[in-house]
Amino acid sequence: MPTTRGWALLGAGLALVVLWWLLGDEELLMAAAFAIVGVGASLAYVQLHQPVLRMGRRLGSTAVHNGDTVQVTLTLHNPGSRPVRNLTVVDDVEDLGVASFEVEGISAETGVTATYRVLCRPRGVYRVGPIRATSSDPLGLAELPAPDGPVDQLVVYPTVEILEGFPVVRGQDPTLAASRPEHAQRGGEDFYTLREYQRGDDLRRVHWPSSARTDRLMIRQLETPWQSRALVMLDVRSAVYESGEAFETAVSGAASVITHLVRSGFDADLWAGDPHAIDASKYGAAMERLALVQPIAAIDLQSVATQIRHKGGGGALVLVTGSADRSLIGVQQLLSRDYPTSVLMGASSTTPQTITGFHRLGVATVTVEPGGNWAERWMTSIGDSWDSASAS
Numbered sequence: 001m002p003t004t005r006g007w008a009l010l011g012a013g014l015a016l017v018v019l020w021w022l023l024g025d026e027e028l029l030m031a032a033a034f035a036i037v038g039v040g041a042s043l044a045y046v047q048l049h050q051p052v053l054r055m056g057r058r059l060g061s062t063a064v065h066n067g068d069t070v071q072v073t074l075t076l077h078n079p080g081s082r083p084v085r086n087l088t089v090v091d092d093v094e095d096l097g098v099a100s101f102e103v104e105g106i107s108a109e110t111g112v113t114a115t116y117r118v119l120c121r122p123r124g125v126y127r128v129g130p131i132r133a134t135s136s137d138p139l140g141l142a143e144l145p146a147p148d149g150p151v152d153q154l155v156v157y158p159t160v161e162i163l164e165g166f167p168v169v170r171g172q173d174p175t176l177a178a179s180r181p182e183h184a185q186r187g188g189e190d191f192y193t194l195r196e197y198q199r200g201d202d203l204r205r206v207h208w209p210s211s212a213r214t215d216r217l218m219i220r221q222l223e224t225p226w227q228s229r230a231l232v233m234l235d236v237r238s239a240v241y242e243s244g245e246a247f248e249t250a251v252s253g254a255a256s257v258i259t260h261l262v263r264s265g266f267d268a269d270l271w272a273g274d275p276h277a278i279d280a281s282k283y284g285a286a287m288e289r290l291a292l293v294q295p296i297a298a299i300d301l302q303s304v305a306t307q308i309r310h311k312g313g314g315g316a317l318v319l320v321t322g323s324a325d326r327s328l329i330g331v332q333q334l335l336s337r338d339y340p341t342s343v344l345m346g347a348s349s350t351t352p353q354t355i356t357g358f359h360r361l362g363v364a365t366v367t368v369e370p371g372g373n374w375a376e377r378w379m380t381s382i383g384d385s386w387d388s389a390s391a392s
Contacts, residue, residue, distance in 0.1 A: 002142050051144065059128070060073075065157045066252075067119075074116075092128075157290065196217070198219075231269045231271065232268060233331070234271065235319065237301070258286055309335060326354060345367075348367065
């Protein structure tokens with residue numbers, strides 16, 4: 001099809017035809033014919049030189065953190081017996097930018113590469129591609145596209161800060177006395193006890209002999225192996241955040257804690273608005289969830305906490321929010337028996353009155369301004385208080 005230049009020349013040719021018809025000047029007719037025939041010749045040229053290309057893409061990394069830069073390399077190979085000339089190659093990274101290259105030509109059975117960089121911001125999951133290539137005539141009057149190239153996915157995780165220090169929670173050391181057994185939904189090997197089936201339980205753990213005796217489905221409860229456990233809950237209620245920046249800061253805090261706990265050997269879970277918590281040891285899945293999470297207008301945190309309590313678990317509880325309210329205090333109180341060590345992380349420019357209530361419950365608190373950094377405040381606020389609360 002004609003390019004913008006080709007359409008302009010074709011329009012000029014038609015205008016000259018009209019002028020010739022009005023004025024009768026044969027030179028106008030000759031100029032019109034030259035313009036129209038030129039565009040027609042260009043269309044014939046590109047039809048005879050259809051581009052046949054094999055296109056590929058290599059991402060420096062398919063998963064990066066907010067603010068990182070990714071290098072993208074495009075490969076174009078001409079498998080045909082004739083050269084492909086006058087190529088324009090365009091690669092689109094959804095919402096992050098467009099890269100465009102001009103390639104004079106690719107000889108038969110050879111290839112070229114092109115490289116560009118993408119600044120990955122904000123967090124999210126982005127579509128990369130497809131690669132689009134068009135071949136034009138030497139005058140740039142007509143072009144013909146090649147078949148589209150591949151499409152890839154780029155995941156941009158939230159910003160992660162390096163945190164130091166973590167709690168000594170029950171279950172980490174066999175010599176620590178536990179007030180009650182801890183139960184695992186995954187990873188446990190030892191049979192501990194039986195309990196009645198609850199909606200959502202794994203049916204593979206049904207103890208059929210006991211179920212037959214009691215006429216009720218009974219589930220085998222497994223004992224947690226000796227290791228540290230933690231649950232990170234990201235408050236997704238939009239009402240507790242004063243701005244979008246505050247929510248992004250909270251998401252970054254949750255991502256930082258998850259990264260810190262997983263690297264420190266914790267058996268950690270993440271809840272971020274889903275029906276069930278995510279196993280954070282599957283780091284990519286947990287971080288992708290945080291890459292996509294958005295605030296929700298209404299959600300019942302008490303019901304969520306009740307479901308988590310029924311599932312079992314225990315260890316350290318990390319609540320990440322904006323301005324903490326009484327509902328969050330209720331969540332902490334509901335889970336405190338299973339999670340005796342608790343931390344509240346708040347992203348807010350003001351200090352809510354409920355902070356005093358959390359302090360009375362022995363909850364360590366870390367607060368930052370929206371857009372602020374967690375690492376320094378984590379060290380200042382957590383340090384000794386978390387360790388002493390865990391060991392008591």
